[in-house]
Amino acid sequence: MKKILILGHTGYIGPVVINHLKNKYYICGVDTNWFKARINKKNYREKYVSNKNIIKDIRNFKLNELNFIPDAIIYLAAISNDPMGHEFKKVTKEINSNCCVKIAKEAKKLGVKKFIFASSCSIYGAAGNTKKKESDKIQPLTDYAKSKxxxxxxxxxxxxxxxxxxxxxxxxxxxxxxKLRLDLVFNDFVVNCITKKEILILSNGEPWRPLIHVKDMALSIEWAIEYTTKKNFLAINIGSDKWTFRIRDLASKIAKSLGKAKVKLNKNNQPDKRSYTVDFSLFKKIAKNFQPRENVKDAAKVLAKNILESNYDFKNFRNSTKFIRLKTLKNLQEKKLINKQLFWIK
Ligand SMILES: NC(=O)c1ccc[n+]([C@@H]2O[C@H](COP(=O)([O-])OP(=O)(O)OC[C@H]3O[C@@H](n4cnc5c(N)ncnc54)[C@H](O)[C@@H]3O)[C@@H](O)[C@H]2O)c1
Structure with a gap:
């Protein structure tokens, strides 16, 4: 059985990746565990926890602390969105870039064969109406995208x-x-539908955004673990045309899937600069059996069901210190539990 090391395994995506890979690989995870809230605790241990679970900041972690050499490393750890990248500029570079490269160097020395990095389509920036290919110019607009x-x-x-x-x-x-996140457009729209029976779109609704379901991200990670190529380095767009929407169309689809919610546009709002479409043809060509499988309607319903069954109150969710990542980190700092560099204070 291959041994996989996941760095940043207790965030939003990590547990879903673990659930997907668990029966096929031995999985060890390392995470500092900033985000502890779970929307749903049912079956968590059986489904979403790795074989070995190390709680540690990876800026202070060395691969030779492990008693095995991983077959592949998956680097998910990050300051993982634009607002957090803006608030914690220095730490973003430290974790998303410097620490990633430090660990990759160690991995190479130790004889690890494969390193999988979680990058982002947002590196294409304001891309206009042409679908961005991997070989196209990248124009990262934010500290987060620049770090990637x-x-x-x-x-x-x-x-x-x-x-x-x-x-x-x-x-x-x-x-x-x-490990739900509500700082993501799809999830935000679903909660709005449930709690307010209305989706108020913050932009003018025009921007294009390619999305991917977390389960399909996990599927693509399985593909990356198994994929063999002569290329030493491969950067590849992961997503699909099926899940590429204008924001207003996404809102309508979700509203329709969940019943009677209204969609309200704010026509006076400035267009969002982060509008882009992405060319996923390379992924389609070389990962035929690992293409996104989820559909919007079911994804909205599953999320809605879990939100309705949870004990949390989602009315004021945009200020949630549990499910909005920037709020969680700022709250931990205010309580003096983590310091400026986002290390836990003992
Ligand atoms: N969510 C998205 O829309 C999206 C899209 C594209 C790419 N990605 C990338 O995928 C990866 C995972 O995303 P996510 O949504 O699960 O993010 P997340 O913020 O929910 O989880 C990141 C995890 O990394 C951990 N972490 C951060 N710094 C660490 C450190 N120094 N030491 C140990 N652990 C640390 C955090 O505790 C957290 O559990 C990130 O690299 C992100 O940039 C996410």
Whole structure:
């Protein structure tokens, strides 16, 4: 059985990846565990917890602390969205770029064969109406997107015949995870439908956004673990045309799936600069059996069901210190539980 190391395994995506890979691989995870809230505690241990679970900041972690050499490393750990990247600029570079490269260097020395990096389609920036291909110019607009570009560039240099690196440029994540996030457009719309019977779109609704369900992200990670290629470094867009929407159309689809919610547009709002469409044809071509399988209607219903069954009150969810990542970190700082560099204070 292959041994997989996941760095950042207790965030939004990590538990869903663990659930997907668990029966096929031995999984060890390392995470500092900033985000403890679980929307749903049912079956958590059986479904979403790795074989070995290390709670530690990876800025202070060395691979030789493990008693095995992983067959593949999946680097999910990050300051993982634009608002957090803006608030914690220095730490974003430290974790998303410097620490990633430090661990990749160690991995190469130890003889790890594969390193999988969670990158983002947001590195294409304001891309206009042409679908962005992997070979197109990248224009990262935010500190978060810039940190992903720096890592990709350095990882490409490190990659070699015996140390293959795949950078998965993910579309925006969506859907149910027990570690729910409500700072994501799809999930935000679902909660709005349930709590307010109305989706108020913050932009003018025009921007294009490619999305991907978390379960389909996990599927693509399985693909990346198994994929063999002559290329030392591969950067690949992960998503699908089926899940690429204008924001207003996404809102209508979700509202329709969940019943009688209204969709309200704010026509006076400035267009959102982060409008882009992405070309997923390479992924379609080389990962035929790992293409996104989820559909919007079911994804909205599953998420809605879990929200309705949970004990949390979602009325004021945009200020939630449990499910909005930036609020969680700021709350931990205010309570003096983590410091400026986001290390736990003992
Ligand atoms: N969610 C999305 O829409 C999306 C889209 C594209 C790419 N990605 C990327 O996928 C990855 C996972 O995303 P997510 O949504 O699960 O993010 P998340 O913020 O929910 O989880 C990240 C996890 O990394 C951990 N972490 C951060 N810094 C750490 C450190 N120094 N030491 C140990 N653990 C640390 C956190 O505790 C957290 O559990 C990220 O790299 C993100 O940039 C996410």
């Amino acid at each position: 570009v720096i890592s990709e560039k350095k990882l490409e240099k490190l990659s070699s015949k015996n140390f293959k690196i795949i950078s998965l440029r993910f579309a925006t994540a969506a859907g149910y995870s027990p």
